[in-house]
Amino acid sequence: MPKIAIMGHGVVGSGTAEVFFKNKPGIEKRAGKSLDIKYILDVRDPSEFAGLPYGDRFVNDFDIILNDPEIAVAAELIGGIEPAFTFAEKLLTAGKSVVTSNKELVAKKGAYLLKLARDNNVNFFFEASVGGGIPIIRPLSLCFSAGRINEVAGILNGTTNFILTKMFRDGMEFADALKLAQDNGYAERDPSDDVGGADACRKICILASMAFGKQVDPDRVPFEGITGVTKADIDFCTARGGAVKLIGIARRNQSGGVDAEVCPAFVGGGSQLAGVDDVFNAILVRGEETGDVVFYGKGAGKYPTASAVISDILNALKTPDNPHALCWEESEGSDYGGLVSGFYARTANGAFITGEMTRAEFNAKYGGDGVITAMRVFDNL
Numbered sequence: 604m605p606k607i608a609i610m611g612h613g614v615v616g617s618g619t620a621e622v623f624f625k626n627k628p629g630i631e632k633r634a635g636k637s638l639d640i641k642y643i644l645d646v647r648d649p650s651e652f653a654g655l656p657y658g659d660r661f662v663n664d665f666d667i668i669l670n671d672p673e674i675a676v677a678a679e680l681i682g683g684i685e686p687a688f689t690f691a692e693k694l695l696t697a698g699k700s701v702v703t704s705n706k707e708l709v710a711k712k713g714a715y716l717l718k719l720a721r722d723n724n725v726n727f728f729f730e731a732s733v734g735g736g737i738p739i740i741r742p743l744s745l746c747f748s749a750g751r752i753n754e755v756a757g758i759l760n761g762t763t764n765f766i767l768t769k770m771f772r773d774g775m776e777f778a779d780a781l782k783l784a785q786d787n788g789y790a791e792r793d794p795s796d797d798v799g800g801a802d803a804c805r806k807i808c809i810l811a812s813m814a815f816g817k818q819v820d821p822d823r824v825p826f827e828g829i830t831g832v833t834k835a836d837i838d839f840c841t842a843r844g845g846a847v848k849l850i851g852i853a854r855r856n857q858s859g860g861v862d863a864e865v866c867p868a869f870v871g872g873g874s875q876l877a878g879v880d881d882v883f884n885a886i887l888v889r890g891e892e893t894g895d896v897v898f899y900g901k902g903a904g905k906y907p908t909a910s911a912v913i914s915d916i917l918n919a920l921k922t923p924d925n926p927h928a929l930c931w932e933e934s935e936g937s938d939y940g941g942l943v944s945g946f947y948a949r950t951a952n953g954a955f956i957t958g959e960m961t962r963a964e965f966n967a968k969y970g971g972d973g974v975i976t977a978m979r980v981f982d983n984l
């Protein structure tokens with residue numbers, strides 16, 4: 604019987620263990636074999652978990668997992684780059700599949716870990732890293748393989764979408780809405796990555812890397828969060844039938860490269876993204892052959908994310924000798940800053956919307972004009 608290890612017993616790790624043991628008979632039926640979680644790795648003293656029905660599985664020492672030949676797959680649910688990267692690297696090298704919800708790890712080290720998995724004939728899966736419970740990674744990899752994807756865009760952070768919705772639909776203060784998001788398990792431990800846009804940036808980089816086949820480096824993609832968005836901006840946009848959303852976008856450009864950005868944006872009322880509220884995420888994939896395809900669902904939270912982790916575990920166990928071809932290549936690095944759109948700008952004298960231009964062109968033309976808020980305008984998403 605192949606055995607599973609869970610690494611990290613935080614929000615997602617504890618959800619994964621809970622859902623696994625609650626739904627074990629159905630999960631085993633789908634896997635076609637008996638399964639068990641043999642170890643749960645956590646830095647805390649194992650005695651702290653003695654009251655849990657699976658409290659006897661807790662260990663502190665990663666090497667127990669690495670050196671146990673029964674472990675076929677490990678779920679890395681620790682977050683951050685280290686020790687997650689070293690653990691993943693050692694496990695893949697040892698011939699064990701790894702699944703992860705860790706966006707930072709996948710966005711920064713994805714090309715390397717995917718190659719390592721291929722070289723060792725195992726899997727590296729990360730469905731839970733983008734969109735929580737929304738199936739997007741596997742569909743993007745498998746279901747668009749006939750053609751060419753030109754653009755991926757979406758609402759990729761549940762916390763900020765929840766906060767924007769609570770602030771501007773229910774009149775909540777930013778801090779109260781953030782606290783509510785944290786209480787619901789949506790926000791990262793350090794919420795500055797959510798509200799500052801870094802979390803959404805990692806996710807659009809993963810989607811862009813998948814869609815375009817080359818690593819899109821999150822350190823090179825411009826990003827901005829929602830802390831500068833004011834009620835005046837929202838009122839302007841809603842009066843015009845649209846909404847303010849934190850948008851991650853990556854688009855092929857005419858020189859064969861990719862433009863990408865994360866920014867608060869005015870999306871028109873006709874957009875499929877304008878009505879996506881609360882913790883929901885939506886991802887628009889614009890394919891040459893398919894036209895627009897939209898994926899929608901809960902983008903954060905303990906159980907939606909745990910569901911994606913467990914489905915990856917099952918897929919990793921089903922394909923041990925024939926790794927599924929999720930892949931993208933390393934990239935030399937590129938400048939992703941050429942995205943063209945209209946801009947909304949607010950000054951002390953009122954607000955206006957510009958024609959299509961890059962951010963550099965906007966700054967050159969209007970930067971000295973007392974602009975208080977500037978946001979992109981997307982009227983074709």
Ligand code: HSE
Binds near residue numbers: 732
């Ligand atoms: N903090 C993230 C979010 C969790 O709010 O979307 C899911 O990646």
